Amino acid sequence: MTHAAQSAASMSAVCVEGGFADPVIEAQVAFRALMDAMARPGSLCDLPGSLAPPAPLPEGLAAIALTLCDPDTPVWLASVYDTPEVRGWLAFHCACPLVVEPAQSAFAFAPAGAECPPLTAFNSGTQEYPDRSTTLLLAVEALTGGAPLHLEGPGIRSRETLAAVGLPEGFVAERAENRALFPRGGDLLLVAGLKVCALPRTTRVTAASAGMSTDEGAE
Amino acid sequence: MTGQAQDIAGGMAAYNFAYLDEQTKRMIRRAILKGIAIPGYQVPFASREMPMPYGWGTGGVQVTASIIGRDDTLKVIDQGADDTTNAVSIRAFFQKVADVAVTTRTREASVIQTRHRIPEEPLTASQVLVYQVPIPEPLRFLEPRETETRKMHALEEYGLMHVKLYEDIARHGHIATTYAYPVLVDDRYVMDPSPTPKFDNPKMDMCEALQLFGAGREKRIYAIPPYTRVVSLDFEDHPFEVQRFEEPCALCAARDVYLDEVILDDKGGRMFVCSDTDHCEERRAAGHRGHLAAEEAYATTEAAQ
Numbered sequence: 001m002t003h004a005a006q007s008a009a010s011m012s013a014v015c016v017e018g019g020f021a022d023p024v025i026e027a028q029v030a031f032r033a034l035m036d037a038m039a040r041p042g043s044l045c046d047l048p049g050s051l052a053p054p055a056p057l058p059e060g061l062a063a064i065a066l067t068l069c070d071p072d073t074p075v076w077l078a079s080v081y082d083t084p085e086v087r088g089w090l091a092f093h094c095a096c097p098l099v100v101e102p103a104q105s106a107f108a109f110a111p112a113g114a115e116c117p118p119l120t121a122f123n124s125g126t127q128e129y130p131d132r133s134t135t136l137l138l139a140v141e142a143l144t145g146g147a148p149l150h151l152e153g154p155g156i157r158s159r160e161t162l163a164a165v166g167l168p169e170g171f172v173a174e175r176a177e178n179r180a181l182f183p184r185g186g187d188l189l190l191v192a193g194l195k196v197c198a199l200p201r202t203t204r205v206t207a208a209s210a211g212m213s214t215d216e217g218a219e
Numbered sequence: 220m221t222g223q224a225q226d227i228a229g230g231m232a233a234y235n236f237a238y239l240d241e242q243t244k245r246m247i248r249r250a251i252l253k254g255i256a257i258p259g260y261q262v263p264f265a266s267r268e269m270p271m272p273y274g275w276g277t278g279g280v281q282v283t284a285s286i287i288g289r290d291d292t293l294k295v296i297d298q299g300a301d302d303t304t305n306a307v308s309i310r311a312f313f314q315k316v317a318d319v320a321v322t323t324r325t326r327e328a329s330v331i332q333t334r335h336r337i338p339e340e341p342l343t344a345s346q347v348l349v350y351q352v353p354i355p356e357p358l359r360f361l362e363p364r365e366t367e368t369r370k371m372h373a374l375e376e377y378g379l380m381h382v383k384l385y386e387d388i389a390r391h392g393h394i395a396t397t398y399a400y401p402v403l404v405d406d407r408y409v410m411d412p413s414p415t416p417k418f419d420n421p422k423m424d425m426c427e428a429l430q431l432f433g434a435g436r437e438k439r440i441y442a443i444p445p446y447t448r449v450v451s452l453d454f455e456d457h458p459f460e461v462q463r464f465e466e467p468c469a470l471c472a473a474r475d476v477y478l479d480e481v482i483l484d485d486k487g488g489r490m491f492v493c494s495d496t497d498h499c500e501e502r503r504a505a506g507h508r509g510h511l512a513a514e515e516a517y518a519t520t521e522a523a524q
Contacts, residue, residue, distance in 0.1 A: 023241065024235060024236045024241060025236070025288070025289065027241065027244075027245075028236075028237075028244075028286075028287075028288045029288060031244075031248045031285075031286070032286065032288060034248075034252060035248075035251060035252065035255070035286065035429070038252050038255045038256060038444075039255050039429045039444045039445055040344075040444075040445060067245070067248070068245060068248065068249055068252075069245075070242055070245050070246075072242075072245075072246065073249070106249075126373075127373040127374075128369050128370065128372075128373045129263075130257050130260060131250070131253035131254075131257060131260065131262045131263075133253075135252070154258050154405050154443075154444040154445075154446065154447040154448075155255075155444035155445055155446055155447070156446055157425075157445075157446045182407070183257050183260060183407065183408070187252070187253075187256045200255065200256035201256055201257070202256065202257075202258065202405065202444075
């Protein structure tokens with residue numbers, strides 16, 4: 001076998017392997033986690049963990065891709081994820097078209113930080129069809145242990161606290177701008193490992209220090 | 220049993236888990252997530268033909284099929300009852316295609332599909348309520364054009380709905396709408412709660428459970444997340460009120476529940492009984508007796524004769 005043929009064979013193995021072991025059941029389990037997360041913003045839900053996506057695509061983002069993406073959903077990849085292996089893996093498992101413009105995507109995959117364009121770069125839907133907005137999947141370092149943010153809105157009884165590590169700068173202001181667009185606006189899924197936390201467009205995010213005293217965090 | 224029926228009963232290989240194919244489920248799941256993110260907004264979806272006619276809950280069945288898993292326990296009610304045709308056949312459908320556990324007990328269910336009632340027992344955070352919806356657009360009978368109603372929702376222009384309720388007052392002296400009573404969700408979208416009696420509207424407000432709505436023929440999915448404000452439209456001088464019943468349930472003596480009228484004879488005889496059969500059975504099991512609940516004694520006497 002020539003060197004080129006060998007690398008082509010290993011490339012195709014990388015693309016073909018590492019999907020859900022039981023696609024029907026695991027996609028259902030992953031969806032219920034996403035549905036619970038979206039219905040209760042700020043709560044941390046568990047994605048099933050039998051995937052082996054090619055680096056650098058994080059396992060949590062891969063699980064969501066396999067659950068929600070298919071030929072009907074244009075996907076945008078941040079440049080750090082845009083490798084031949086990841087493209088090939090998504091093409092084999094989801095067959096989703098990849099787009100260059102963030103605003104054309106139904107789902108966008110990005111790590112938090114400089115790699116991620118401002119939230120305004122994504123599609124926020126139209127006033128008539130606000131459901132046609134981008135859902136942004138943002139990989140963060142951790143969903144606990146960071147500076148606390150207060151969350152309020154539908155799905156939250158009184159107030160939730162989110163303490164994610166590695167959120168982009170100006171995050172609170174961006175979410176406030178997004179909230180002001182309602183019913184338009186982007187929905188956000190924060191992913192760390194196999195934990196996912198949703199911030200739909202309805203959630204009002206405030207810095208915990210700006211408001212009440214710190215005893216609220218103990219709730 | 221014919222060969223075809225045997226294939227369906229014995230050969231699960233013929234169908235995917237929960238009947239729908241995976242691409243259809245993904246499409247419906249995406250619509251559900253967007254519906255939750257925009258409470259009360261009707262998300263268009265590519266509704267499929269189901270093995271039952273429109274009007275029999277094809278929307279609710281598609282939503283349930285897309286969310287249900289092996290660990291779920293399903294309850295299906297039709298007008299509050301677990302034992303009517305629609306409820307029995309949908310329950311049997313999911314037993315066959317998804318092999319899920321089923322129950323009639325509200326508190327044991329994780330997914331409850333309903334036609335036109337909300338159970339009397341308060342729902343919990345671990346439950347999902349799936350409504351079957353015939354006409355999802357609350358403005359449809361006021362404005363038949365989809366392009367116009369869509370614009371009205373976009374502009375939050377709901378004056379027409381208030382005029383309709385006002386005309387009720389002008390004509391009848393009170394708001395005469397008793398079911399499918401319009402609600403305002405999270406202070407933004409006017410929504411049709413499906414033809415539930417307005418008695419159930421207050422249960423939607425700040426409900427702990429997630430509420431999903433599926434309209435199969437009209438191809439719309441919408442949702443109310445838990446802990447969301449749901450306000451029934453009204454006027455300051457004509458506040459929203461639910462139905463009141465003068466007598467308790469004839470079988471379990473429950474008050475403050477929704478009652479069905481049952482005609483007993485052709486001489487005007489009638490009784491009022493709980494529409495929620497599970498609630499009524501549980502109360503009777505706990506020893507509550509209404510004034511017509513003497514059937515056991517009557518049956519024993521009859522058998523002795």
